Amino acid sequence: MKIGFDNDKYLKMQSEHIHERIGKFGGKLYLEFGGKLFDDYHASRVLPGFEPDSKLRLLKELSDQAEIVFAISAKDIEKNKIRGDLGITYDSDVIRLIGTYREQGLFVGSVVITQFSGQESALLFKNRLENLGISVYIHYNIPGYPSNIPLIVSENGYGKNDYIETSHPLVIVTAPGPGSGKMAVCLSQLYQEHQRGIEAGYAKFETFPIWNLPLKHPVNLAYEAATADLNDVNMIDPYHLEAYGVTTVNYNRDVEIFPVLNTIFEKIYGSSPYKSPTDMGVNMAGNCICDDEACREASRQEIIRRYYAALNALLKGDASEKEAEKIELLMNMEGITVSDRKVAVKALERAQQTGGPAAALELEDGRIITGKTSNLLGASAALLVNVLKELAGIDHNVHIISPEAIEPIQKLKVDYLNSKNPRLHTDEILIALSASAAVNPIAELALSQLPKLKGCQAHTSVMLSSVDIKTFKKLGVQLTSEAVNERQILS
Structure with a gap:
């Protein structure tokens, strides 16, 4: 495979920017890790040259300051959601990753089960983890989320969630896959920390979509294909455009949640340190592409692979037609077919x-x-x-x-x-x-x-x-x- 990404440059730049972001908050930082933390095979496929364990290598540099909190959705536990690249369920992957991180000398503090509404399978998983000596917390569904801000930022919203006990200044919130509720965990903790008089900040370690690539760049389209089951949509960040007059790319869930994040920050600090969803991200990947055409072609192939995977899942009854239809639309946007x-x-x-x-x-x-x-x-x-x-x-x-x-x-x-x-x-x-x-x-x-x-x-x-x-x-x-x-x- 032709190399299109400078991994060493990425490690250096990303590390520098994480340290810079930690310095902006004096007490505690919740750092949301988007994508796969240990084995990001999607990134390695669409950015040839990206090493699947790059994020882990960065974390090991921060190991004396950091602890890891895993988020997993009760809905994903209930439906036995599978990690497509490894072929194992999300709950099994959480246990696998806990063991992997501990072997690497990283401290795993706890697991939080999100979007809980009484699922029996989630309670069984909680018992299983506790029998392994792992602390488990529950975060609940909030009616009207994310638009009902008065309810969300209240005792009956984030205040109803379990408070996650943490012991390190840097708390890494990660998950086995997208849609697990990582950001909601971070925001809930910010609210709960504020209620206890503890100063805390938030930042987002993200890889996709890449904010400083064009909206319809194949790398960003491949991210949409990878999250077709979640119906994620890449979009221009309207807050960043308004604040700075600069066009950047983000995705719908970050844009939708930004007013909530802003409100929470205003309650903590009196004003928000961020003017846009793009501001809160730490993502240097776009600056480390060394062969744009190699990454474009790799991403086109990834979109086609995702299309085949969606068709297979549809035949097996594991997905709806909408997933394959969305990826087919992305293929049409890029002008590719299965014949490519x-x-x-x-x-x-x-x-x-x-x-x-x-x-x-x-x-x-x-x-x-x-x-x-x-x-x-x-x-x-x-x-x-x-x-x-x-x-x-x-x-x-x-x-x-x-x-x-x-x-x-x-x-x-x-x-x-x-x-x-x-x-x-x-x-x-x-x-x-x-x-x-x-x-x-x-x-x-x-x-x-x-x-x-x-x-x-x-x-x-x-x-x-x-x-x-x-x-x-x-x-x-x-x-x-x-x-x-x-x-x-x-x-």
Whole structure:
């Protein structure tokens, strides 16, 4: 993947601006972390060169001053919302991230369950966390939020929420995904701190949308595609334009909540330190793009990937038509179609030629390798074998795994594990290849090529099993699939 983003410059600039913002508030700062904190794969896809752990590296520099508070919506717990890039539920991800941050020497203070209205699943999650020794707080739905400011900034609004006990001057409020209520947690705490006579400030660590890129820049459109399920809309910040005469980009939820934030600040300080939603953000990402066209193309591909993901979710009943329709509108704005994804075109061509499921993967140098379904292998497994042969310079007629080695695995699946599908999945073919590598130097050579798949694009003509999807994710392959069930093709 062509590099379009200077990560070292970003770390330096972002760190400097965080320290600057902390200095503006003498007592305590609530810093809302937008996007993924530990593994921001969306940012790494649309800003090639951005490291997924960049925010974590910044936090470690502040570890002696900071504690982390996780926000998770009771609504997301109830509907088992999934992190698309990892394939795990938000509540499971919170537990995973708590362990990860603690391993990195960061202090996790507590978890707050937001938008609570009596969900039993949220209470069960609360008990689970408390049994692990984690402090849990509850924040409630507020009628008329965010427009009913008199109610919100009152004892029956933010005052009804649990007060989160914190012990560090810098409180990082983060979440497993968007829509978790991070900003509301910060604002509630500002109100509660004020009621206790404690001076506290607020700032927002955000990556998307990028305020100093054009409104319709593909990087910003890709953010809209990523949050299509939330119906987020990028927009010109009207407050910033009025205050400074400068056009900047923000998104609807920040713009809508700004009057509330202003009111809270006025109650605390007598006046607000911010004149616009853009003012309250700390976001240097736009200043660190070193190849604009590389980021534009990466973002176009991300929009198409999001479109395929929405179509897949629609077929499985996990999303509404509105999500796919919105992303299709974004594609029209940018003038792109699914035909602009080269691996999708090749996979469908191979499927048409063979009359069965097929897959394609684009290597770093632009070569596209395909694979088809056979009696022994599924299309994805065949693709991996063909790609590893190509990378290793092995003739495609050479067996790196003998059919005799595959057949016992098929027997195990069908006769002993009661599987109806005898074909090997991607994880099974990699295990077979690993076993062969112990005695076959050619298989060992093929296996050693796996790291080269990271960042490659792939497409399958049918929806894959969860096993195959997880294998591609572990390999770092950016995968899309047609919204077609395999049994429809093979029946």
